[in-house]
Structures are given as C-alpha cells and as structure tokens.
Amino acid sequence: MKVPLLDLKVQLAPLRDEIMDRVTDVIDSCRYILGPEVQELEKDVAAYCGVGHSIGLSSGTDALIAALMAIGIGPGDLVLTTPYTFFATMGSVLRLGARPLFADIDPVTYNIDPDSVSALLEEDEGKVKAILPVHLYGQCADMARILELAKRYDLPVIEDAAQAIGASYPMVKDNKRIWLKAGAMGTAGCFSFFPSKNLGCMGDGGMVVCNDGRLAESLKIIRVHGGYPKYHHSVIGGNFRLDAIQAAILNVKLSHLPEWHRARRRNAALYDMLFEESGLVDGGRVRTPVAKYGGESEKESFEVDHHIYNQYVIRVPQRDKVKDFLQDQDIGTEIYYPIPLHKQKCLAGMGYSELSFPESEKASEETLALPIYPELTDEMQRYVVERIAAFFS
Ligand SMILES: *Cc1c(COP(=O)(O)O)cnc(C)c1O
Secondary structure (H helix, E strand, O other): OOEOOOOHHHHHHHHHHHHHHHHHHHHHHOOOEOOHHHHHHHHHHHHHHOOOEEEEEOOHHHHHHHHHHHOOOOOOOEEEEOOOOOHHHHHHHHHOOOEEEEOOEOOOOOOEOHHHHHHHHHHOOOOEEEEEOEOHHHOOOOHHHHHHHHHHOOOOEEEEOOOOOOOEEEEEEOOEEEEEEOOOOOOEEEEEOOOOOOOOOOOOOEEEEEOOHHHHHHHHHHHEOOEOOOOOEOOOOOEOEOEHHHHHHHHHHHOOHHHHHHHHHHHHHHHHHHHHHHOOOOOOOOEOOOOOOOOOOHHHHHHOOOOOOOOEEEEOOOHHHHHHHHHHOOEOOEOOOOOOHHHOHHHOOOOOOOOOOHHHHHHHHHEEEEOOOOOOOHHHHHHHHHHHHHHHO
8 A cells, every 4th residue: 555645636636626717717817926816815814813914925934034024133133943843944044144042842742842942041141032933743832931931031923833824722811721823822923835734835835924013014015025115125125925826726725724634633643543552652662742732622622723733743763764664665754854953064163063952853863754644544544553563563
C-alpha cells in the first residue's frame, strides 16, 4: 500500500469544477491583483478568526515581514522567538536587519517555553522589541503566559500562525473559559496559504490579521511599496500583494476548512489509539503528540479546533532509520525540522553556534511527521502503525 505524506489530488477532486469556474471568472474579469476576490477572502477570514481586520499578502513569509515592518522592527532590534520552526520565522527577522533572540521550546508541545521567554526578558536591556511565538504543527503556543509577559514588558506580539489557521486556544476571562483563534490574540497574526497548510492555495499566498485599525491601514500601505496616496512614498514597503486567482481558490476552500480540521483530529485520535494498542507507547518506542488544550469534555474535544494537526508528529529513537524504513514501504514522512535555527549556516560568525537549546536540539533528532491529511483512510493509518511496529520488532 502506498501512503503519501500529503495527497492534494483527493482534496481537489470534489472541488475541481467549482474552483475552475471561479478561476475562469477571474481570468475573464481581467482583474488579477487584489480586487473583489481578495476583499471577500479578507472579510471571511477575519470573521472566521474573530478579528476586525485582515490583509491578503503574497506569502506567509511576506506576512511576517510586513507585520514586523508595520510595528517598526529594524536594524539592531532583537525579536524573541523559537529556534525550532520553519526558517521563514527567523528569515523575516534577519531580512529586516534585526536579530533573533532564541528561547528554547517546551519538549511536550514543541512551542516556545514561557519560562525561558520570561528569563530572557528579565535580562534584556531594552533591545527586545517584539515576541514572535510560533503555533507549531497546528497547536497554539502558551499564549496566556506569553501575553502576560508582553504586557509586563510592553512588547508587541506577532503570532506566526502559518501552520495554525483556525486553531483555538482556551483563554480564561472573568473566570470563564473562552476559545480564541490563532492569530487573533497578539498584536497581529500571520497565516500562510502554501499548498501544504490546512488552508492552501495553488501557489503562494498569505495574510495578516489584527484588531488594530491603524495597524491594518499601515499594512495595506506596506503591501503596495508603502505608496499612499499612490506614487507618494512616505515609508518603504514591498510588493506583498495577494493575487485574485489564489484568493478565488481560497474562497472555495475556506468553507471546507472546519470539516478538514475535524477529519485531521479524527485521524490523530485513531493514530493515538493504534499506537497505544500496538504496545509501542508503553514500550517507550513511540511518543505520540500531546494535544494540550483538549476540551473539558469529549464533545468539546471533538468540536473545538484545539489542535488542527497541520502535522502529526511522533518521537522515535533511531528516527532516521525509521524514516528510511517507511520510505521503502511506500510511506511518506518528513522531518520538521532537522536543524534548529541557531545552527543554520547563514548565522555563522554571529555567535549563535555556541548557544545551546537542548530541547530544540533533541526534538530535531527525534521527531517524525506522519501522513495526517483529511482524506487518509483508516486502512492506511493501520498500515503505517503496523509498519512502525514491524521496524521495532
Ligand atoms: C509555512 C510557514 C511559513 C512561511 O509561509 P510561506 O507561505 O511558505 O512563505 C512561516 N512560518 C511557519 C512556521 C511556516 O510553517
């Protein structure tokens, strides 16, 4: 049996006609950049996330860059973030001439560890200008603690929610638990519509959401080279525009997102059960991912998008061998991420290589993402677990 890591063909099949019609309309309209499809997407994503504003952008990376520009990050600034994430999180900071200041991760959720953030802020002498948490694999970072620290040190928080559109976080307000969406909690939140994200387009696309109207206005100006009014540039921006064809595709897909999230969560629950039954968990071979904010009842756990499983990531000893073994059995897996950011070559000579972030380093040696896409069948999942058991037998 062949089990790919991701199969976009099965998602496309039932939507293909609708997408083709809508893309054809855009082509015939001859309006290809921004325009009504982008506006509709912005309105619907803002409503979905429960925020006041949203700005369609050319990619998740550009969303991060634009958001950091909009809050004034520049040369000499430090941005507090995690070394265990996709390169773009740090790349966007570096491209603005700023520097990442890394806090290690919580080994259970792989998200930035608030205790480590707190310790770094205590030592900081005013150089840290923003906190950039990542909601890795589709589960929110510990935002209650991060926002509390941000408030204490008067810092903006830019959420890298590229893997977590729609993921919900249980915030306690007036002794009541309310679910807030990824991207809607900090100063601004950044999404990516790269094809492998839970909401993916057919090229590159991204978005920033926020509640501050003035920030939204400045993001709209930054999106068009900082020109406002047109051809008058009081700030320098970039070409960060989302194109209409991508927005049209996303407008078709957005309404399906809740059912895709639920299907991924159902698949995760089945993997959890199968690994438990296989004896691999008790045997200490496989550690399954921990959904930290699972609802207080089973019903809530099922209905609330507390984890959207952009990735289902296990920890295994001999990870690279397991990966090769599964590859030989036609099972696709991936390592997110094999090199923590502080060890990347582009930082050579900047003093990062001597630093040590033990949890990030350990995670980069042990984590393995398994197929989790919505249309995965039970039979495929049983095969994956059975093959991993075969490796260890
Ligand atoms: C995908 C991703 C990005 C970048 O998004 P692009 O749309 O590919 O530019 C940024 N951060 C994280 C954590 C991501 O997973």
